[in-house]
Amino acid sequence: MTTRQRVTRKAETEEAVDTPGLRLAEHAIGLWQAAQDVGDPVVMEALRPLVVHIARSLARDVMNGVEDETAH
Numbered sequence: 001m002t003t004r005q006r007v008t009r010k011a012e013t014e015e016a017v018d019t020p021g022l023r024l025a026e027h028a029i030g031l032w033q034a035a036q037d038v039g040d041p042v043v044m045e046a047l048r049p050l051v052v053h054i055a056r057s058l059a060r061d062v063m064n065g066v067e068d069e070t071a072h
Contacts, residue, residue, distance in 0.1 A: 025054055031050075032051050
């Protein structure tokens with residue numbers, strides 16, 4: 001199963017959560033996957049800092065939510 005299939009399957013089975021950060025992450029994943037499909041290493045190198053920054057931001061948001069709502 002590819003990463004794209006896992007992300008799609010997960011999105012289909014979970015409740016829809018529509019936050020700007022999540023939408024941005026979904027677009028970043030789509031850009032990255034398109035760059036992989038094209039196979040252009042220059043495009044992938046250019047996108048990498050953006051995708052990493054968005055992923056870190058999303059992870060920070062998720063961890064803040066976990067700490068605030070489900071801390072034991």
